[in-house]
Amino acid sequence: MTDMTKLNPQLEQDLWDLSCYIYENPELGHEEFKSAEAHCKLLEKYGFTVERNYLGLATGFRAEYVKGAGGATVSYLAEYDALPKVGHGCGHNILGTVSTGAAIHLAQNLGDSTGRVVVIGTPAEETDGAKVKYAAEGAFDDVDVALIGHPFYRYERSGQSLAIRALRFTFHGKAAHAVSAREQGINALDACILTFNAIGLLRQQLLPSAYVHGIIKDGGTAANTIPDLAVAEFYVRAETLTYLNEVRARVEECARGGAAAAGARLEIEEFEAGNDNLVTNETLMDILETNWRKVGIENIIPALPAAGSSDIGNVSHVCPAIHPYYSIQAPGEEYPTHTEEFRETTLREPARQALWQNACAMAMTGKDIMDSPQLLAEIKAEFEKAMETA
Numbered sequence: 001m002t003d004m005t006k007l008n009p010q011l012e013q014d015l016w017d018l019s020c021y022i023y024e025n026p027e028l029g030h031e032e033f034k035s036a037e038a039h040c041k042l043l044e045k046y047g048f049t050v051e052r053n054y055l056g057l058a059t060g061f062r063a064e065y066v067k068g069a070g071g072a073t074v075s076y077l078a079e080y081d082a083l084p085k086v087g088h089g090c091g092h093n094i095l096g097t098v099s100t101g102a103a104i105h106l107a108q109n110l111g112d113s114t115g116r117v118v119v120i121g122t123p124a125e126e127t128d129g130a131k132v133k134y135a136a137e138g139a140f141d142d143v144d145v146a147l148i149g150h151p152f153y154r155y156e157r158s159g160q161s162l163a164i165r166a167l168r169f170t171f172h173g174k175a176a177h178a179v180s181a182r183e184q185g186i187n188a189l190d191a192c193i194l195t196f197n198a199i200g201l202l203r204q205q206l207l208p209s210a211y212v213h214g215i216i217k218d219g220g221t222a223a224n225t226i227p228d229l230a231v232a233e234f235y236v237r238a239e240t241l242t243y244l245n246e247v248r249a250r251v252e253e254c255a256r257g258g259a260a261a262a263g264a265r266l267e268i269e270e271f272e273a274g275n276d277n278l279v280t281n282e283t284l285m286d287i288l289e290t291n292w293r294k295v296g297i298e299n300i301i302p303a304l305p306a307a308g309s310s311d312i313g314n315v316s317h318v319c320p321a322i323h324p325y326y327s328i329q330a331p332g333e334e335y336p337t338h339t340e341e342f343r344e345t346t347l348r349e350p351a352r353q354a355l356w357q358n359a360c361a362m363a364m365t366g367k368d369i370m371d372s373p374q375l376l377a378e379i380k381a382e383f384e385k386a387m388e389t390a
């Protein structure tokens with residue numbers, strides 16, 4: 001059996017250079033031209049066939065390495081978008097490089113295995129996450145598993161994230177002078193306020209795992225004019241899609257009630273792409289954890305409760321997926337993501353070590369799946385079962 005617990009030194013150096021290059025060239029979502037191209041070039045150097053502009057996204061790509069006929073298809077997802085002002089404060093220079101590195105390392109160590117190694121470059125995680133579009137448009141239909149890990153300050157197993165939908169309520173009323181013609185007005189702001197009150201009361205009946213939070217985007221223009229237009233935007237979140245849909249229906253009823261009480265007309269729309277909840281494939285996560293330990297990782301904590309939403313959720317509803325966290329910081333450091341301090345840690349030695357350790361562990365996980373149809377069958381059985389209640 002080949003020892004995959006180390007990268008070859010040239011690949012290790014290439015990956016570190018890629019991460020540092022992306023650090024030096026931070027690009028916002030859908031503008032990651034240099035970063036995406038750097039990933040594509042490196043993958044081509046190591047024998048991958050690359051499709052740029054994948055599914056119509058200029059900074060998306062799909063790279064494939066095929067060996068023989070049949071076998072499993074293992075995919076690694078690469079993000080490389082930066083944040084305004086802080087640049088790579090979320091560490092996507094490391095994140096994407098670990099995925100590309102895992103794919104190359106796996107391709108170099110396939111041995112007798114047949115199958116396909118795929119890297120999907122997914123733009124704009126920080127804004128309108130391309131994974132939503134890619135999952136909806138079939139990017140994962142021919143993929144058996146999807147792996148991605150996020151840089152952080154500890155090793156944490158993949159867990160849950162919340163499903164989210166972004167709802168905009170637009171209330172149309174009728175403007176009138178607030179004193180001299182008040183009986184002729186239809187107050188759109190009243191409809192909006194009643195909606196907030198109704199949702200506030202509804203929260204008493206919601207499970208603690210559901211969240212509804214919103215703002216008034218438009219509440220009129222002058223205090224002496226009855227507002228003919230009011231706009232509210234809400235995020236509705238829940239741990240499962242099933243419950244999310246229930247809560248969403250009740251929140252929409254609150255808006256209908258508010259509109260009816262004020263006599264206003266209501267329009268409902270989704271103002272951003274929603275994310276599905278992340279359903280972690282525990283079998284897949286167990287394999288990665290075993291491989292983490294093989295490359296020397298020790299302090300691994302169980303997944304913590306869901307605290308946000310992410311476009312990886314959509315992927316996890318179309319194929320078995322994981323999204324764990326790994327530390328790129330020295331023991332004792334706990335710099336949070338989206339900060340300059342976190343960004344700087346992506347240049348230090350612990351990040352370089354995390355890069356090769358995680359590329360190796362993720363590649364070894366792919367290899368385990370390619371070498372064992374039984375393991376892949378278990379992963380798929382868990383996925384099918386989980387989708388019944390997702």
Ligand SMILES: [Zn+2]
Binds near residue numbers: 090126337338
């Ligand atoms: Zn982020």
Ligand SMILES: [Zn+2]
Binds near residue numbers: 090092
């Ligand atoms: Zn991130």
